[in-house]
Amino acid sequence: xxxxHNTERHEYDVVVIGAGGAGLRAAIEARQQGKRxxxxxxxxxxxxxxxxxxGGAAAAMGNVNPDDNWMVHFRDTMRGGKxxxxxxxxxxxxKEAPDRVWELEAWGALFDRTKDGKISxxxxxxxxxxxxxxxxxxxxLEMIRTLQQRVVALQQEDHETHGDYEAYIKVFAExxxxxxxxxxxxxxxxxxxWRESGNFVLFDAPAVVLATGGIGKSYVVTSNSxxxxxxxxxxxxxxxxxxxxxxxxxxxxTGMVWPPSVxxxxxxxSVRGDGGVLRNSEGKRFMFDYIPExxxxxxxxxxxxxxxxxxxxxxxxxxxxxxxxxEVARAINAEVKAGRGSPQGGVFLDVSTRLPxxxxxxRLPSMHHQFKExxxxxxxxxxxxxxxxxxxxxxxxxVDADTGAAAVPxxxxxxxxxxxxxxxxxxxxxxxxxxxxxxRRAGAGAAAYVDELAGRPKVLPEQxxxxxxxxxxxxxxxxxxxxxxxxxxxxxMNDLVGIIxxxxxxxxxxxxxxxLKERVKMVGAAGSAVYNPxxxxxxxxxxxxxxxxxxxxxxxxxxxxxxxxxRDDFPAMDPKWRRKLLLCSLGDGSAVKVEEKAQQxxxxxxxxxxxxxxxxxxxxxxxxxxxxxxxxx
Amino acid sequence: xxxxxxxxxxxxxxxxGRLEDFTVEVNEGEVVLDIIHRxxxxxxxxxxxxWNCKAGKCGSCSMEINGKPRLxxxxxxxxxxxxxxxxxxxMRTFPVIKDLVTDVSYNYQKAREIPSFTPPAxxxxxxxxxxxxxxxxxxxxxxxxxxxxxxxxxHVIRDHEENKTNFSGPRFLMRIAELDMHxxxxxxxxxxxxxxxxxxxxxxxxxxxxxxxxxxxITDNALIPMKERVVDRKYDPLVWLGDKIFRRK
Numbered sequence: 001x002x003x004x005h006n007t008e009r010h011e012y013d014v015v016v017i018g019a020g021g022a023g024l025r026a027a028i029e030a031r032q033q034g035k036r037x038x039x040x041x042x043x044x045x046x047x048x049x050x051x052x053x054x055g056g057a058a059a060a061m062g063n064v065n066p067d068d069n070w071m072v073h074f075r076d077t078m079r080g081g082k083x084x085x086x087x088x089x090x091x092x093x094x095k096e097a098p099d100r101v102w103e104l105e106a107w108g109a110l111f112d113r114t115k116d117g118k119i120s121x122x123x124x125x126x127x128x129x130x131x132x133x134x135x136x137x138x139x140x141l142e143m144i145r146t147l148q149q150r151v152v153a154l155q156q157e158d159h160e161t162h163g164d165y166e167a168y169i170k171v172f173a174e175x176x177x178x179x180x181x182x183x184x185x186x187x188x189x190x191x192x193x194w195r196e197s198g199n200f201v202l203f204d205a206p207a208v209v210l211a212t213g214g215i216g217k218s219y220v221v222t223s224n225s226x227x228x229x230x231x232x233x234x235x236x237x238x239x240x241x242x243x244x245x246x247x248x249x250x251x252x253x254t255g256m257v258w259p260p261s262v263x264x265x266x267x268x269x270s271v272r273g274d275g276g277v278l279r280n281s282e283g284k285r286f287m288f289d290y291i292p293e294x295x296x297x298x299x300x301x302x303x304x305x306x307x308x309x310x311x312x313x314x315x316x317x318x319x320x321x322x323x324x325x326x327e328v329a330r331a332i333n334a335e336v337k338a339g340r341g342s343p344q345g346g347v348f349l350d351v352s353t354r355l356p357x358x359x360x361x362x363r364l365p366s367m368h369h370q371f372k373e374x375x376x377x378x379x380x381x382x383x384x385x386x387x388x389x390x391x392x393x394x395x396x397x398x399v400d401a402d403t404g405a406a407a408v409p410x411x412x413x414x415x416x417x418x419x420x421x422x423x424x425x426x427x428x429x430x431x432x433x434x435x436x437x438x439x440r441r442a443g444a445g446a447a448a449y450v451d452e453l454a455g456r457p458k459v460l461p462e463q464x465x466x467x468x469x470x471x472x473x474x475x476x477x478x479x480x481x482x483x484x485x486x487x488x489x490x491x492x493m494n495d496l497v498g499i500i501x502x503x504x505x506x507x508x509x510x511x512x513x514x515x516l517k518e519r520v521k522m523v524g525a526a527g528s529a530v531y532n533p534x535x536x537x538x539x540x541x542x543x544x545x546x547x548x549x550x551x552x553x554x555x556x557x558x559x560x561x562x563x564x565x566x567r568d569d570f571p572a573m574d575p576k577w578r579r580k581l582l583l584c585s586l587g588d589g590s591a592v593k594v595e596e597k598a599q600q601x602x603x604x605x606x607x608x609x610x611x612x613x614x615x616x617x618x619x620x621x622x623x624x625x626x627x628x629x630x631x632x633x
Numbered sequence: 634x635x636x637x638x639x640x641x642x643x644x645x646x647x648x649x650g651r652l653e654d655f656t657v658e659v660n661e662g663e664v665v666l667d668i669i670h671r672x673x674x675x676x677x678x679x680x681x682x683x684w685n686c687k688a689g690k691c692g693s694c695s696m697e698i699n700g701k702p703r704l705x706x707x708x709x710x711x712x713x714x715x716x717x718x719x720x721x722x723x724m725r726t727f728p729v730i731k732d733l734v735t736d737v738s739y740n741y742q743k744a745r746e747i748p749s750f751t752p753p754a755x756x757x758x759x760x761x762x763x764x765x766x767x768x769x770x771x772x773x774x775x776x777x778x779x780x781x782x783x784x785x786x787x788h789v790i791r792d793h794e795e796n797k798t799n800f801s802g803p804r805f806l807m808r809i810a811e812l813d814m815h816x817x818x819x820x821x822x823x824x825x826x827x828x829x830x831x832x833x834x835x836x837x838x839x840x841x842x843x844x845x846x847x848x849x850x851i852t853d854n855a856l857i858p859m860k861e862r863v864v865d866r867k868y869d870p871l872v873w874l875g876d877k878i879f880r881r882k
Contacts, residue, residue: 043683043685043691043693044683044693044737045741046779047685047691047692047693047779049685049686051685051686051690051691051778052686052688052690052691098759099758099759102758102759102761103758105758105759105761106752106756106757106758106761107750108749108750108812108815108818110763110768110771110772110775110815111768112765112768113763113764113765113768116762117762117763117764118762120765135772135775136772138690138776140690141690141775141776141778142775145775145777149749149750150749152744152745152749153749153750155745156745156748156749165745196730196731196734225685225686225687225691226684226685227685258662259661259662259663260660260661260662260663261660261662261663261664261667262662262664262687262688265687265688266688366689366690369689369848370688370689373689373707373709374662374664374688374689374707374709375662481674481678482678483673483674483678484674487674525678525679526678526679527678527679528679530646530681530730530731531646531681531730531731531732531734532678532679532681533673533678533679533680533681533682534673534678534679535679
């Protein structure tokens with residue numbers, strides 16, 4: 001081990017990479033099951049991207065409308081994902097979300113309340129009933145703080161028992177993992193560096209939980225923070241695991257469009273859930289023109305009906321502003337293209353004429369603050385201008401629904417970095433609950449895996465040395481500026497593999513990505529290893545390019561439009577494609593391979609939760625015949 | 634709309650450093666953090682700065698801009714004159730790691746010293762019932778994004794390293810208040826606030842409230858009420874008598 005003499009070494013049972021909602025919930029679970037657990041995160045503890053989530057956590061508690069239950073939530077989730085979802089994940093999610101939300105309350109979270117003192121729930125796109133547990137429009141912050149404080153509570157317990165806060169759970173903050181290590185086909189640890197000092201860290205651990213979030217930093221206009229460089233996606237690929245559904249990227253319909261420096265920053269869907277409406281430059285509520293066939297029966301066709309729905313949901317249909325996000329984003333895109341956009345290239349989102357000023361400030365305090373401070377716009381008095389922004393990747397590591405286990409033994413994934421749960425499009429509010437449900441399951445899965453291991457896999461020195469060389473390489477080079485390479489990648493993905501795609505453009509993007517892949521190998525970072533953002537970016541670029549290649553290759557292959565994948569040259573949804581998942585892997589070399597994989601058939605008791613009429617819009621004739629057989633028996 | 638601005642940015646590591654001059658492009662609508670990023674991309678690739686959300690929600694990009702603690706992402710360039718030189722320095726109360734990045738571990742240590750939320754035994758998850766008015770007091774404090782600027786500006790520790798051991802700063806005194814006002818918390822927190830976390834050091838100059846980017850009324854709504862709760866208990870004759878008789882802690 002001479003070559004690794006300045007590499008710290010730590011032994012753990014479970015290493016969780018990422019400290020957002022999924023990572024913290026996974027770590028809490030692993031520690032509660034008695035495992036020595038490390039949490040490794042790129043930012044300070046408590047700063048993860050989850051803090052930016054605004055609207056709430058979807059859980060069918062039925063506090064506001066007692067008709068809500070897991071089956072209704074399950075149906076909404078499958079519809080939102082255009083039936084491409086991993087149905088087992090959607091089932092577990094719908095069933096377990098209420099318990100996960102209540103658990104947060106027992107750990108100190110303070111959600112907004114109903115009149116009878118229960119957790120209040122708000123309306124959101126695609127959810128049939130008010131379902132999102134929330135705290136104003138800062139629910140993600142509440143969640144991350146509660147989980148952070150739960151980790152601290154466990155550390156305090158350990159301090160009582162063992163005299164050491166960090167005996168069983170330790171946070172490695174501002175630490176980046178660059179490689180997973182394997183002994184044969186099994187995970188044996190992870191390798192990374194401290195951002196602060198540039199020193200290397202080696203985790204000797206039989207189980208790794210990826211909870212690294214998404215990939216938005218491959219796009220220029222995004223609501224995602226700098227951390228979202230697809231690290232977990234890339235680490236999984238490089239370790240031999242598979243990614244699924246990478247062609248599906250959610251463009252949130254309402255990002256800020258002005259000023260340019262904040263373009264892409266999220267405007268919560270709660271604005272629409274609480275009554276906000278979308279208008280074009282002609283003052284028209286255009287969403288009525290964009291209700292797709294599959295949702296025709298669930299959405300209001302007149303403004304009068306839509307407005308009545310806010311007070312009487314039993315007798316009216318929902319306003320079309322609350323269609324799933326993919327529909328709304330495409331509609332805004334079309335309005336702007338047709339020349340009916342706002343002066344700064346978006347559309348108008350107006351809540352000022354819909355609610356009294358005080359009510360807006362109470363329900364949407366951070367939106368009020370954000371527009372006031374960043375755009376000089378008072379949302380209680382004038383409309384906002386908004387447009388689509390890259391927000392969420394539905395695709396991710398292919399996992400076992402119950403345990404979060406990836407194809408590589410010892411590797412687990414939860415949250416945005418995993419794939420399947422949301423199918424081709426995620427409903428708002430289903431992310432925070434996803435993090436909790438599957439974070440816990442992945443933590444438990446990792447703990448159980450460690451318990452069953454016969455022998456501890458070994459860390460191989462040559463893998464550590466090559467990881468060290470790889471990480472150090474950009475520091476010694478006087479190559480390309482990493483910031484420029486990054487910008488070119490972002491422009492390419494934004495312009496050519498964005499919200500609306502066509503074969504020629506995606507092919508062109510792939511050519512650019514191929515070239516960037518070579519340039520990434522030659523980027524150089526000036527300065528020392530001490531807190532050097534240029535060096536950090538140079539390392540992250542490997543992941544961003546790899547993940548972008550997956551997105552583009554899968555997008556080129558899927559010749560239909562569904563959820564977060566819209567092909568101009570194949571505008572219709574095709575039931576035959578619903579039966580196929582696209583699976584990305586790294587062959588022996590560094591080229592991404594994409595293969596088709598058959599989608600698992602839904603369990604009988606789940607598929608029969610849907611009306612026949614609805615299923616005909618999604619399933620093939622052959623599948624419908626099978627359904628009729630099941631329904632009969 | 635674009636112009637060249639003059640910046641002085643603190644650069645250095647390992648206890649040494651100096652202000653470095655930069656001339657840098659500024660465009661309409663930009664904030665100070667945008668300018669720091671432009672410096673990284675064009676002139677100083679290794680300039681260290683913490684940031685995350687760029688929307689005032691995560692509290693990472695705390696810095697001192699012309700001597701005032703601010704979030705870089707929420708400080709618009711339009712608040713300065715075009716010919717004004719803007720000086721950007723790291724938070725003064727915490728040791729500098731490099732450039733604008735400081736070692737804020739003091740805050741995480743203090744967080745760990747406060748006993749966690751303690752619900753009464755026997756209330757199961759899902760059984761909690763609280764009125765909106767009763768949760769609102771603590772909710773205000775839970776808006777905190779942990780930018781640590783209140784602790785940075787607090788004179789008790791800003792230039793008094795020696796007080797750090799006995800003083801948890803506005804952020805964590807507010808955390809104690811938050812728990813004390815939580816409808817379901819049953820732990821006794823008032824004596825510890827005074828004795829272990831240094832509530833008595835606070836002489837309500839409200840500097841913390843002024844710098845809070847979330848506009849939390851730290852002094853009026855957390856610190857003063859906490860002081861009152863502590864005082865009520867200390868000088869309540871019945872409590873005093875009880876203490877004498879039962880030797881209550």
